[in-house]
Amino acid sequence: MKKISAWLSTFILCFLFWELLVWSANPRELLLGALVSAGAAALSSRFLIHESAWYLYNPVRLLLLLIYCLFVFMRELIAANNQMAKIVLSGHYDRLSPGVIRVPGDGRIRSEYGLAMVANSITLTPGTITMDVAEDDQGNPVYYVQWIDVAETDRGKAGEIIKGRMERAIARIWGEKPGKEADR
Protein backbone atom coordinates (compact mmCIF):
# COMPACT_ATOMS: atom_id res chain seq x y z
CA MET A 1 0.00 0.00 0.00
CA LYS A 2 2.74 2.40 0.98
CA LYS A 3 4.69 1.47 -2.14
CA ILE A 4 1.68 2.08 -4.36
CA SER A 5 1.00 5.54 -2.92
CA ALA A 6 4.72 6.42 -3.25
CA TRP A 7 4.59 5.26 -6.87
CA LEU A 8 1.41 7.25 -7.51
CA SER A 9 2.76 10.52 -6.09
CA THR A 10 6.00 10.18 -8.09
CA PHE A 11 3.95 9.33 -11.18
CA ILE A 12 1.87 12.53 -10.81
CA LEU A 13 5.02 14.65 -10.44
CA CYS A 14 6.67 13.04 -13.50
CA PHE A 15 3.53 13.40 -15.60
CA LEU A 16 3.18 17.09 -14.65
CA PHE A 17 6.78 17.72 -15.75
CA TRP A 18 6.19 15.82 -18.99
CA GLU A 19 3.12 17.94 -19.73
CA LEU A 20 4.98 21.19 -18.95
CA LEU A 21 7.81 20.19 -21.30
CA VAL A 22 5.61 18.91 -24.15
CA TRP A 23 2.80 21.49 -23.73
CA SER A 24 0.18 19.79 -25.85
CA ALA A 25 -3.03 17.92 -25.12
CA ASN A 26 -2.60 15.55 -28.05
CA PRO A 27 -3.85 12.08 -26.94
CA ARG A 28 -0.75 10.40 -28.35
CA GLU A 29 1.53 12.65 -26.25
CA LEU A 30 -0.62 12.03 -23.16
CA LEU A 31 -0.41 8.24 -23.58
CA LEU A 32 3.33 8.27 -24.22
CA GLY A 33 3.83 10.58 -21.20
CA ALA A 34 1.81 8.26 -18.98
CA LEU A 35 3.88 5.25 -20.05
CA VAL A 36 7.21 7.01 -19.54
CA SER A 37 6.11 8.46 -16.18
CA ALA A 38 4.92 5.04 -15.00
CA GLY A 39 8.30 3.54 -15.83
CA ALA A 40 10.25 6.39 -14.28
CA ALA A 41 8.11 6.34 -11.15
CA ALA A 42 8.54 2.58 -10.73
CA LEU A 43 12.33 2.96 -10.87
CA SER A 44 12.77 6.15 -8.83
CA SER A 45 9.97 6.38 -6.24
CA ARG A 46 12.10 4.76 -3.54
CA PHE A 47 14.72 7.51 -3.93
CA LEU A 48 12.23 10.38 -3.92
CA ILE A 49 9.77 9.32 -1.22
CA HIS A 50 11.22 8.40 2.17
CA GLU A 51 8.47 9.68 4.44
CA SER A 52 4.76 10.12 3.86
CA ALA A 53 3.96 10.07 0.14
CA TRP A 54 1.60 13.06 -0.04
CA TYR A 55 3.76 15.43 2.04
CA LEU A 56 4.50 17.67 -0.95
CA TYR A 57 0.93 18.00 -2.23
CA ASN A 58 -0.36 20.60 0.20
CA PRO A 59 -1.71 23.82 -1.37
CA VAL A 60 -0.65 26.04 1.56
CA ARG A 61 2.85 24.54 1.47
CA LEU A 62 3.18 25.01 -2.29
CA LEU A 63 1.96 28.63 -2.08
CA LEU A 64 4.47 29.42 0.70
CA LEU A 65 7.16 27.71 -1.39
CA LEU A 66 6.34 29.96 -4.36
CA ILE A 67 6.42 33.09 -2.17
CA TYR A 68 9.76 31.98 -0.72
CA CYS A 69 11.31 31.42 -4.15
CA LEU A 70 10.02 34.66 -5.69
CA PHE A 71 10.55 37.14 -2.86
CA VAL A 72 12.55 36.03 0.20
CA PHE A 73 15.15 34.03 -1.70
CA MET A 74 15.49 36.50 -4.60
CA ARG A 75 16.16 39.36 -2.18
CA GLU A 76 18.94 37.43 -0.41
CA LEU A 77 20.33 36.33 -3.78
CA ILE A 78 20.58 39.87 -5.16
CA ALA A 79 22.21 41.18 -1.97
CA ALA A 80 24.76 38.34 -1.92
CA ASN A 81 25.53 38.74 -5.65
CA ASN A 82 26.19 42.48 -5.18
CA GLN A 83 28.55 41.71 -2.31
CA MET A 84 30.36 39.10 -4.40
CA ALA A 85 30.69 41.59 -7.28
CA LYS A 86 32.27 44.10 -4.88
CA ILE A 87 34.74 41.49 -3.61
CA VAL A 88 35.75 40.36 -7.11
CA LEU A 89 36.06 43.87 -8.57
CA SER A 90 38.00 45.26 -5.57
CA GLY A 91 40.84 42.80 -6.24
CA HIS A 92 42.09 42.75 -2.62
CA TYR A 93 41.75 39.00 -2.12
CA ASP A 94 44.42 38.94 0.58
CA ARG A 95 42.15 40.99 2.87
CA LEU A 96 39.50 38.24 2.90
CA SER A 97 39.42 35.89 5.87
CA PRO A 98 37.89 32.58 4.71
CA GLY A 99 36.77 29.99 7.24
CA VAL A 100 34.61 26.96 7.91
CA ILE A 101 32.10 27.88 10.58
CA ARG A 102 29.59 25.73 12.49
CA VAL A 103 26.17 27.36 12.37
CA PRO A 104 23.28 26.19 14.60
CA GLY A 105 20.03 25.50 12.72
CA ASP A 106 16.38 25.99 13.57
CA GLY A 107 15.07 23.04 15.60
CA ARG A 108 11.69 23.21 13.85
CA ILE A 109 13.19 22.01 10.56
CA ARG A 110 13.61 18.23 10.82
CA SER A 111 12.27 16.84 7.54
CA GLU A 112 14.64 15.93 4.70
CA TYR A 113 13.02 18.38 2.30
CA GLY A 114 13.52 21.24 4.78
CA LEU A 115 17.15 20.40 5.63
CA ALA A 116 18.05 20.00 1.96
CA MET A 117 16.36 23.27 1.12
CA VAL A 118 18.19 25.28 3.82
CA ALA A 119 21.52 23.72 2.84
CA ASN A 120 20.98 24.37 -0.88
CA SER A 121 19.80 27.93 -0.26
CA ILE A 122 23.01 28.61 1.69
CA THR A 123 25.08 27.13 -1.15
CA LEU A 124 23.21 29.12 -3.81
CA THR A 125 23.93 32.50 -2.20
CA PRO A 126 27.40 33.45 -3.46
CA GLY A 127 29.95 33.64 -0.65
CA THR A 128 28.75 30.65 1.38
CA ILE A 129 28.83 26.91 0.65
CA THR A 130 27.35 24.25 2.94
CA MET A 131 29.93 21.54 3.52
CA ASP A 132 28.10 19.26 5.93
CA VAL A 133 24.82 18.92 7.80
CA ALA A 134 24.90 17.17 11.16
CA GLU A 135 22.84 16.92 14.35
CA ASP A 136 23.82 18.26 17.76
CA ASP A 137 23.11 16.58 21.12
CA GLN A 138 19.45 17.70 21.20
CA GLY A 139 18.87 16.55 17.60
CA ASN A 140 18.80 20.10 16.22
CA PRO A 141 20.42 20.52 12.79
CA VAL A 142 23.93 21.99 12.52
CA TYR A 143 25.38 23.30 9.26
CA TYR A 144 29.10 23.52 8.50
CA VAL A 145 29.43 26.47 6.15
CA GLN A 146 32.47 27.55 4.15
CA TRP A 147 32.34 31.36 4.23
CA ILE A 148 34.57 33.43 1.97
CA ASP A 149 34.81 36.38 4.36
CA VAL A 150 34.05 35.57 7.99
CA ALA A 151 32.55 38.77 9.36
CA GLU A 152 31.33 37.33 12.69
CA THR A 153 32.89 34.49 14.68
CA ASP A 154 30.04 34.18 17.18
CA ARG A 155 28.19 31.09 15.90
CA GLY A 156 24.63 32.31 16.53
CA LYS A 157 25.15 35.77 15.05
CA ALA A 158 26.99 34.30 12.05
CA GLY A 159 24.01 32.02 11.43
CA GLU A 160 21.68 35.01 11.56
CA ILE A 161 23.78 36.79 8.90
CA ILE A 162 24.15 33.73 6.65
CA LYS A 163 20.65 32.30 6.66
CA GLY A 164 18.43 34.11 9.22
CA ARG A 165 15.65 35.34 6.92
CA MET A 166 15.74 32.33 4.60
CA GLU A 167 15.56 29.82 7.45
CA ARG A 168 12.56 31.52 9.09
CA ALA A 169 10.72 31.44 5.75
CA ILE A 170 11.64 27.79 5.19
CA ALA A 171 10.53 26.90 8.72
CA ARG A 172 7.11 28.29 7.80
CA ILE A 173 6.99 25.90 4.80
CA TRP A 174 8.47 22.63 6.11
CA GLY A 175 8.60 23.36 9.82
CA GLU A 176 6.86 21.41 12.54
CA LYS A 177 6.24 22.00 16.23
CA PRO A 178 9.37 21.55 18.38
CA GLY A 179 9.52 18.28 20.27
CA LYS A 180 7.37 16.39 17.78
CA GLU A 181 9.12 13.48 16.05
CA ALA A 182 9.57 13.89 12.32
CA ASP A 183 7.47 11.51 10.24
CA ARG A 184 10.21 9.43 8.77
Place this chain on the structure above:
Amino acid sequence: MMSTVMTAIIAVLLIIGAFFALIGTMGILRMPDVFGRMQASTCIATLSTICVNLAGILYVITAGLSAGTAVKLVILAVFVLVTNPISNHALCKAAYRIGCKPAEPFCVDDLAADFGEEAHTHNTADLPDSAFDVSGADASQQAEEGELQ
Protein backbone atom coordinates in the same frame (compact mmCIF):
# COMPACT_ATOMS: atom_id res chain seq x y z
CA MET B 1 5.47 52.12 -27.92
CA MET B 2 4.81 49.08 -25.79
CA SER B 3 7.25 46.92 -27.67
CA THR B 4 9.98 49.59 -27.38
CA VAL B 5 9.62 49.59 -23.59
CA MET B 6 9.68 45.80 -23.52
CA THR B 7 12.77 45.69 -25.74
CA ALA B 8 14.52 48.11 -23.38
CA ILE B 9 13.60 45.96 -20.34
CA ILE B 10 14.83 42.82 -22.13
CA ALA B 11 18.11 44.55 -23.01
CA VAL B 12 18.64 45.70 -19.42
CA LEU B 13 18.00 42.18 -18.09
CA LEU B 14 20.44 40.70 -20.60
CA ILE B 15 23.10 43.24 -19.60
CA ILE B 16 22.64 42.44 -15.89
CA GLY B 17 22.89 38.72 -16.66
CA ALA B 18 26.02 39.17 -18.75
CA PHE B 19 27.56 41.42 -16.08
CA PHE B 20 27.19 38.81 -13.35
CA ALA B 21 28.49 36.08 -15.67
CA LEU B 22 31.55 38.32 -16.20
CA ILE B 23 31.94 38.74 -12.43
CA GLY B 24 31.81 34.98 -11.95
CA THR B 25 34.35 34.36 -14.69
CA MET B 26 36.69 37.03 -13.33
CA GLY B 27 36.37 35.46 -9.90
CA ILE B 28 37.24 32.01 -11.27
CA LEU B 29 40.33 33.40 -13.02
CA ARG B 30 41.59 35.73 -10.31
CA MET B 31 40.70 34.14 -6.94
CA PRO B 32 43.76 32.69 -5.22
CA ASP B 33 42.37 29.32 -4.04
CA VAL B 34 39.86 26.56 -4.83
CA PHE B 35 37.26 27.73 -2.32
CA GLY B 36 37.26 31.34 -3.53
CA ARG B 37 36.92 30.24 -7.14
CA MET B 38 33.99 28.01 -6.29
CA GLN B 39 32.27 30.82 -4.38
CA ALA B 40 32.68 33.23 -7.29
CA SER B 41 31.34 30.71 -9.81
CA THR B 42 27.99 30.63 -7.95
CA CYS B 43 27.24 34.10 -9.40
CA ILE B 44 27.01 32.59 -12.90
CA ALA B 45 24.56 29.91 -11.90
CA THR B 46 22.22 32.15 -9.89
CA LEU B 47 21.53 35.77 -10.81
CA SER B 48 23.04 35.49 -14.29
CA THR B 49 20.90 32.50 -15.27
CA ILE B 50 17.78 34.00 -13.72
CA CYS B 51 18.16 37.35 -15.51
CA VAL B 52 18.89 35.83 -18.93
CA ASN B 53 15.96 33.42 -18.61
CA LEU B 54 13.68 36.26 -17.51
CA ALA B 55 14.70 38.23 -20.58
CA GLY B 56 13.87 35.18 -22.70
CA ILE B 57 10.44 34.85 -21.08
CA LEU B 58 9.65 38.54 -21.69
CA TYR B 59 10.76 38.15 -25.32
CA VAL B 60 8.45 35.16 -25.77
CA ILE B 61 5.55 37.21 -24.38
CA THR B 62 6.23 40.25 -26.61
CA ALA B 63 6.86 38.21 -29.74
CA GLY B 64 3.66 36.23 -29.17
CA LEU B 65 5.29 32.79 -29.26
CA SER B 66 3.71 29.70 -27.71
CA ALA B 67 3.32 29.65 -23.92
CA GLY B 68 5.13 26.31 -23.91
CA THR B 69 8.39 28.08 -24.72
CA ALA B 70 8.06 30.36 -21.69
CA VAL B 71 7.32 27.34 -19.47
CA LYS B 72 10.43 25.59 -20.84
CA LEU B 73 12.54 28.63 -19.92
CA VAL B 74 11.16 28.59 -16.35
CA ILE B 75 11.94 24.86 -16.06
CA LEU B 76 15.45 25.50 -17.41
CA ALA B 77 16.14 28.07 -14.68
CA VAL B 78 14.65 25.78 -12.00
CA PHE B 79 16.83 22.84 -13.07
CA VAL B 80 20.00 24.95 -13.02
CA LEU B 81 19.09 26.29 -9.57
CA VAL B 82 18.31 22.83 -8.19
CA THR B 83 21.35 20.98 -9.55
CA ASN B 84 24.06 23.63 -9.11
CA PRO B 85 24.27 23.62 -5.27
CA ILE B 86 24.57 19.83 -5.16
CA SER B 87 27.64 19.70 -7.40
CA ASN B 88 29.07 22.78 -5.72
CA HIS B 89 28.70 21.22 -2.26
CA ALA B 90 30.25 17.93 -3.42
CA LEU B 91 33.22 19.69 -5.06
CA CYS B 92 33.84 21.93 -2.05
CA LYS B 93 33.69 19.06 0.42
CA ALA B 94 35.91 16.86 -1.72
CA ALA B 95 38.49 19.66 -2.05
CA TYR B 96 38.45 20.12 1.72
CA ARG B 97 38.67 16.41 2.49
CA ILE B 98 41.66 15.69 0.26
CA GLY B 99 43.45 18.56 1.98
CA CYS B 100 43.40 21.48 -0.45
CA LYS B 101 44.98 24.41 1.36
CA PRO B 102 43.39 27.85 1.17
CA ALA B 103 45.65 30.75 0.17
CA GLU B 104 45.09 32.36 3.59
CA PRO B 105 44.74 29.83 6.42
CA PHE B 106 41.12 29.49 7.60
CA CYS B 107 40.47 31.90 10.50
CA VAL B 108 37.96 29.42 11.96
CA ASP B 109 37.80 25.75 11.01
CA ASP B 110 35.01 24.07 12.96
CA LEU B 111 34.93 21.00 10.71
CA ALA B 112 38.51 20.13 11.69
CA ALA B 113 37.85 21.16 15.32
CA ASP B 114 34.79 18.91 15.67
CA PHE B 115 35.81 15.89 13.58
CA GLY B 116 39.58 16.00 14.09
CA GLU B 117 41.39 13.45 11.97
CA GLU B 118 38.16 12.28 10.30
CA ALA B 119 37.67 15.66 8.60
CA HIS B 120 40.34 14.77 6.07
CA THR B 121 40.80 11.59 4.09
CA HIS B 122 43.97 9.80 3.09
CA ASN B 123 42.39 8.36 -0.04
CA THR B 124 43.47 10.90 -2.62
CA ALA B 125 43.91 10.48 -6.33
CA ASP B 126 47.23 9.20 -7.68
CA LEU B 127 48.87 12.60 -7.54
CA PRO B 128 51.86 13.67 -5.43
CA ASP B 129 50.98 15.66 -2.30
CA SER B 130 52.67 18.75 -3.70
CA ALA B 131 49.95 18.95 -6.37
CA PHE B 132 47.38 19.78 -3.70
CA ASP B 133 49.48 22.25 -1.74
CA VAL B 134 48.78 25.65 -3.27
CA SER B 135 49.93 27.67 -0.26
CA GLY B 136 53.62 26.99 -0.94
CA ALA B 137 56.13 29.52 -2.23
CA ASP B 138 56.04 28.39 -5.88
CA ALA B 139 52.24 28.67 -5.93
CA SER B 140 52.31 32.37 -5.04
CA GLN B 141 54.86 32.88 -7.81
CA GLN B 142 52.53 31.16 -10.25
CA ALA B 143 49.68 33.38 -9.11
CA GLU B 144 51.74 36.48 -9.88
CA GLU B 145 52.56 35.21 -13.35
CA GLY B 146 49.00 34.23 -14.10
CA GLU B 147 47.41 37.42 -12.78
CA LEU B 148 45.45 39.56 -15.20
CA GLN B 149 46.99 42.91 -15.88
